[in-house]
Amino acid sequence: MNYKYYMPTKVIMGKDCIVKNSKLLKGLGKKALLVTGAHSAKANGSQADIIKALESEGIDYEVFDKVMSNPTIKCVYEGAEFAKEKQVDCIIAIGGGSPMDAAKGIALLAAQDITEDKLFSGDYEAIVLPMAFVPTTAGTGSEVTQYSILTNDKAQTKMSIATELIFPKVSFLDGKYMEALGVTTTINTAIDALSHSVEGMLSVKASTISDALAVESIKMIMECVPALLKALEKKDTSVITLGMRDKLLHASLLGGMVIAQTGTTAVHAMGYSLTYFKDIDHGRANGLLLGEYLRLVEKEQPDLAQVIIKAMNLNQVDELIELMNTCFGEKEVINIEEINRYAHLAIQTKNINNCLVKPNEADIKEMFVSTFLK
Amino acid sequence: MNYKYYMPTKVIMGKDCIVKNSKLLKGLGKKALLVTGAHSAKANGSQADIIKALESEGIDYEVFDKVMSNPTIKCVYEGAEFAKEKQVDCIIAIGGGSPMDAAKGIALLAAQDITEDKLFSGDYEAIVLPMAFVPTTAGTGSEVTQYSILTNDKAQTKMSIATELIFPKVSFLDGKYMEALGVTTTINTAIDALSHSVEGMLSVKASTISDALAVESIKMIMECVPALLKALEKKDTSVITLGMRDKLLHASLLGGMVIAQTGTTAVHAMGYSLTYFKDIDHGRANGLLLGEYLRLVEKEQPDLAQVIIKAMNLNQVDELIELMNTCFGEKEVINIEEINRYAHLAIQTKNINNCLVKPNEADIKEMFVSTFLK
Structure with missing residues (x-):
């Protein structure tokens, strides 16, 4: 019997859990980058709830809503540049697996310089921007994993950044954001x-x-x-x-x-x-x-x-x-x-x-x- | 459906897992306080394994082996004083529930001043010495909880320090230390x-x-x-x-x-x-x-x-x-x-x-x- 168990993310589940637990965002930082896709976070109410919670805790924010389905390496480098430019100190991902996985890459790349050839190496410094996650689909599980799955055009496949650094600090799960899913x-x-x-x-x-x-x-x-x-x-x-x-x-x-x-x-x-x-x-x-x-x-x-x-x-x-x-x-x-x-x-x-x-x-x-x- | 899940301790399980994973102690600190009872940690080989792992990582240590069964409030204050005196920056608990629960109290009290009347209040600053745990009995589960159960003579019962601060960073589980248990x-x-x-x-x-x-x-x-x-x-x-x-x-x-x-x-x-x-x-x-x-x-x-x-x-x-x-x-x-x-x-x-x-x-x-x- 040899194994390891590790899953340090705090999971909060229930109706209106973001707004009710806004204080959990307090410890993350002073200025957050919201990482989302183009539309659904705005349409399903999740982004509005996060903004309400951030405002009630006096946390400033910027929005990066350029994450496409099956996000590319280019996308996370772009997001990280944006994060650095806006001097955010924490990341909030809202969406399905794509925004969540992109957010993990952004959180890592905004905190340290990693060249593209080292991106999937696992060889990173122990620094990352702290993250809060809001899944708005029920499938990926990315809100409680150490994986960021990105599309690598050079390798013509998806590849994983896998590091314990990128477990989110907290994830908020509320089924109400999924009510309009097809x-x-x-x-x-x-x-x-x-x-x-x-x-x-x-x-x-x-x-x-x-x-x-x-x-x-x-x-x-x-x-x-x-x-x-x-x-x-x-x-x-x-x-x-x-x-x-x-x-x-x-x-x-x-x-x-x-x-x-x-x-x-x-x-x-x-x-x-x-x-x-x-x-x-x-x-x-x-x-x-x-x-x-x-x-x-x-x-x-x-x-x-x-x-x-x-x-x-x-x-x-x-x-x-x-x-x-x-x-x-x-x-x-x-x-x-x-x-x-x-x-x-x-x-x-x-x-x-x-x-x-x-x-x-x-x-x-x-x-x-x-x-x-x- | 409303709930929270949180258990951030990394659990390593298997034969000789301490020595094989000594690098996990590296991040804890430079000088550790080993918190144990009087005898069993020395007799069952667990303390020797921890010392071997600490030495291989170049981590100094002191030993506080005064934890009794059902540890008292007095015991944890004493341990915390000893920790401060010896200027340790991390704690390693070895033993059954008693040394593990005492170690959590010591880790908290060595990092911040809490008066006895506030000890069970939950009202603490967010600082604690990082901890590694080695259970040598199979019952308490203290190696993965946020509780330190102490005997409170004033209240004539046991009482709990309950705070997420005192989850150990890592726990090592190896059944071999239990072979001589009666x-x-x-x-x-x-x-x-x-x-x-x-x-x-x-x-x-x-x-x-x-x-x-x-x-x-x-x-x-x-x-x-x-x-x-x-x-x-x-x-x-x-x-x-x-x-x-x-x-x-x-x-x-x-x-x-x-x-x-x-x-x-x-x-x-x-x-x-x-x-x-x-x-x-x-x-x-x-x-x-x-x-x-x-x-x-x-x-x-x-x-x-x-x-x-x-x-x-x-x-x-x-x-x-x-x-x-x-x-x-x-x-x-x-x-x-x-x-x-x-x-x-x-x-x-x-x-x-x-x-x-x-x-x-x-x-x-x-x-x-x-x-x-x-």
């Missing part, structure tokens, strides 16, 4: 969270703690799936209640706590290419591949696969694959040349070393083929 | 950990996270119980393997993570008097009362009581009471006047406010009577 985003992000918890259980770093959280998270997400499918079928999100939004947010929090301990596995490794080359949403990419990877795991570790399938309240891996097909509808067209290329990229990622059942390049190719060509 | 201590501490996890599930602050950890912890302890009973019967600890020591240590870690979120309940509130006035070991006191409290809970929340009993792999509360009787043998003699007094003290503790099912003074009296006079 069905597709809600499903994609929920399945991203599901993938985190399942992959955590399939990691060499899985522990009693991460497994206990993962099983709860899987159960919570699966309890919401019938309503998600109904919303998809009726094209109407009103069947997704606020209570369900909170549950999905809670489940994604647990999924984040899981991968903070375990990292992700082959599913994420493979999914990155789908996102980079085919612009397939991250959660959707994971969901499309999850069942095939679990099928591979089942061959070597049938008991473990069964524990996961049971936590999902299913009986066999095929049912998970069917369910994902129902969630995601028609699949993208991908040819065998593309698959060969993606398999070759996936096998080189760090995520593969995390796998309890390590696929080889042929296995990875086979999983892509089963997903897209059968 | 049967009685092993059982008492295991049941203390069991009580933490059960009480966590009975707290108003219970959450999905704390419940998930509590259930795992309860299962792990119950898996060790047959061996503990065998060791008790044969008066031979050799049936308690190193793997089992690790499991108990792991379970007590989870129990600590649970109460860091939930606090403890009526069981601890009642147990404090048994320890203060009758010198009954803390874990034993909790164990003797746990079944009676669960019986009270069962009347109002039968489903919750069943979840806990099932996690123990038992069928009814009576079986838990029987099991505790087997673990603890003949009970201490306590008369009705004493019970009245203890009930009156217990009802005034903060722990009662944590109870999902709040006992009144008559209920508490009845639980004592059922435990000691029937």
